[in-house]
Amino acid sequence: MSKSWKNPVLISIGEPRVETAIDSVQAASWAMIEDWPLDEGPALDRALHACTCVIEGKRKAEDARAAFVAAAEEAGILIRA
Secondary structure (H helix, E strand, O other): OOOEEEEEEEEEEOOOOEEEEEEEHHHHHHHHHHOOOOOOOHHHHHHHHHHHHHHOOOOOHHHHHHHHHHHHHHHOOEEEO
């Protein structure tokens, strides 16, 4: 299930670092689980929880986007939101 965002979030992620546009809850979840540079952090925890809530139909996709932006800022990988 993919909940798309109106405006993608551009992050720098992976090894070597690559600019990546994240445009959905599914893509954000995958990035945070597979490629995130931090193993833990309060914003990361909130973003993962927000994505789960969207997938379960309890929150809006834009709520997860805002939480994802905060997690990317926390990790130092946000280029543009």
